[in-house]
Amino acid sequence: MKITWKVGAGASLLLLVTLRSHADTTLDQYLTLSGFGTLGEVHSDYRQADFTGEYIQPHGAGYSHSWSPTPDSDLGGQADLRIVDGLTGVVQVISRDTDDGNFKPGVEWANIKYAFTSDLAVRVGRTLLPTYERSDSENIGYALPWVRIPNEIRYSNSATHSDGVDVLYRIKTGTVTQDLQIQFGRTSEDFSGAVFRGKDLVVLSDTLQYGDTSVHLAYQTMMYTYSVLPPARFRLASAGFTYDPGTWFVTGDSNVAHYDFFGDFYAWYLSVGMRFGHFTPYLIYSLEDAPDSAPPSGLTQLGDERTMGAGVRWDFAKNIDFKAQLQRVTIGTVDAPASFNNIQPGLRPGDKANVVSLTLDFVF
Amino acid sequence: MKTTALSAMIFAVLAANVHAEDIVVIVNPAAKPLSKEQIVDIYLGRSADLTPIDQTVGSSIYVQFYKKATGRDAAQMKAIWSRILFTGRGQPPKQLPDSAAVKKSVAANPNAVGYIEKSAVDATVKVALPLD
Numbered sequence: 001m002k003i004t005w006k007v008g009a010g011a012s013l014l015l016l017v018t019l020r021s022h023a024d025t026t027l028d029q030y031l032t033l034s035g036f037g038t039l040g041e042v043h044s045d046y047r048q049a050d051f052t053g054e055y056i057q058p059h060g061a062g063y064s065h066s067w068s069p070t071p072d073s074d075l076g077g078q079a080d081l082r083i084v085d086g087l088t089g090v091v092q093v094i095s096r097d098t099d100d101g102n103f104k105p106g107v108e109w110a111n112i113k114y115a116f117t118s119d120l121a122v123r124v125g126r127t128l129l130p131t132y133e134r135s136d137s138e139n140i141g142y143a144l145p146w147v148r149i150p151n152e153i154r155y156s157n158s159a160t161h162s163d164g165v166d167v168l169y170r171i172k173t174g175t176v177t178q179d180l181q182i183q184f185g186r187t188s189e190d191f192s193g194a195v196f197r198g199k200d201l202v203v204l205s206d207t208l209q210y211g212d213t214s215v216h217l218a219y220q221t222m223m224y225t226y227s228v229l230p231p232a233r234f235r236l237a238s239a240g241f242t243y244d245p246g247t248w249f250v251t252g253d254s255n256v257a258h259y260d261f262f263g264d265f266y267a268w269y270l271s272v273g274m275r276f277g278h279f280t281p282y283l284i285y286s287l288e289d290a291p292d293s294a295p296p297s298g299l300t301q302l303g304d305e306r307t308m309g310a311g312v313r314w315d316f317a318k319n320i321d322f323k324a325q326l327q328r329v330t331i332g333t334v335d336a337p338a339s340f341n342n343i344q345p346g347l348r349p350g351d352k353a354n355v356v357s358l359t360l361d362f363v364f
Numbered sequence: 365m366k367t368t369a370l371s372a373m374i375f376a377v378l379a380a381n382v383h384a385e386d387i388v389v390i391v392n393p394a395a396k397p398l399s400k401e402q403i404v405d406i407y408l409g410r411s412a413d414l415t416p417i418d419q420t421v422g423s424s425i426y427v428q429f430y431k432k433a434t435g436r437d438a439a440q441m442k443a444i445w446s447r448i449l450f451t452g453r454g455q456p457p458k459q460l461p462d463s464a465a466v467k468k469s470v471a472a473n474p475n476a477v478g479y480i481e482k483s484a485v486d487a488t489v490k491v492a493l494p495l496d
Contacts (some may be wrong), residue, residue: 136451246435315439
């Protein structure tokens with residue numbers, strides 16, 4: 001059995017983090033190990049397709065199985081290295097259900113960061129794309145108020161990380177802080193048996209913070225190839241916000257995207273939640289729509305879907321939470337609706353799926 | 365006899381209602397003045413103007429500090445710092461076991477900020493903000 005170095009390194013890191021005992025104090029100065037994970041189960045009553053946590057997942061709940069752990073379960077490990085003053089490195093490995101249908105660990109990011117000042121830093125290597133307001137924590141269930149970031153908002157952008165360079169710059173004007181990020185790189189993602197490749201990838205991101213309010217704006221562009229398609233352009237603009245004074249929150253995100261060949265898409269979500277002791281119930285509405293104009297691909301209304309969701313997060317013990325989320329998903333298309341895979345011939349636009357998701361999120 | 369028992373009961377009720385001591389935010393004597401907003405931003409990871417020091421996560425003074433200063437509980441703080449840690453943007457504050465250790469660290473470092481009981485304040489540190 002051939003084991004690639006990536007799988008070996010990834011598995012070793014995960015093993016190391018999960019078996020971590022008290023580190024030697026001198027080692028502590030240079031290396032910090034931490035990890036996160038989610039154990040989840042999803043049930044869907046809709047038999048004409050599988051509900052997934054991410055569209056690259058080949059199976060889910062509904063058609064293949066009534067209940068499925070694959071949409072949301074994952075395990076991640078991270079090693080933070082302090083090399084010399086100002087120079088740090090990070091490697092993060094995640095194991096989750098991917099295109100192959102197994103939980104092969106993948107390097108989510110691995111980069112070296114040099115901080116010129118406390119406000120200016122450069123990173124080289126693999127970094128997460130800051131496309132959405134919560135792109136950075138899409139795999140970290142414990143950091144999210146909901147079970148998952150809505151599939152609709154993530155539908156437009158196939159790439160989650162970039163291999164290249166990025167620059168982080170923080171500007172303070174009075175009480176407003178801006179975190180600017182500019183990223184150059186390339187990306188590739190395996191799905192549906194073919195490889196999606198993006199080159200000349202440029203992302204500009206600005207997160208403005210004023211007290212308990214933050215606004216996130218981003219613009220992304222790249223040239224992509226997928227399967228037998230000739231190189232084509234992708235562009236996306238996103239705007240999101242969060243207001244979180246602690247006792248309640250309201251947050252939303254939106255994006256418009258264009259793929260040469262596949263056409264235009266837009267998506268948004270809005271959510272509100274309140275905190276009662278250790279419980280944070282929430283409502284979340286999300287939508288993805290591809291306008292009707294017929295792109296060269298011949299696929300119209302790609303991904304169309306909307307979801308009304310309600311749930312509760314319970315912080316019942318230190319470093320662990322439990323979430324229960326109910327969703328009613330209205331499927332708008334037979335062509336790759338945002339949350340579904342394994343589309344069966346009986347699927348009709350307008351069909352509704354009732355989905356229950358239960359998760360335990362933890363950090364260590 | 366009866367009055368003694370009554371006084372004992374009153375004392376017990378009063379003692380039970382005494383809240384934990386007032387907490388103050390301390391900085392190095394050489395540090396510039398800080399507003400409450402700046403302190404909140406530092407402890408929520410939004411600003412790196414100073415280096416925050418925590419007492420043991422989940423301890424009584426930790427919970428009270430975050431409740432009074434930020435309106436958030438220990439789980440919310442863990443979620444906030446988890447997001448920062450796992451996105452490569454920083455590390456959670458260093459934890460020290462008690463107020464004496466916090467005082468010592470803040471006194472030795474002009475860039476540090478910490479929180480201790482009001483009664484523990486002495487000349488080695490400066491009070492930046494009392495919390496009520």
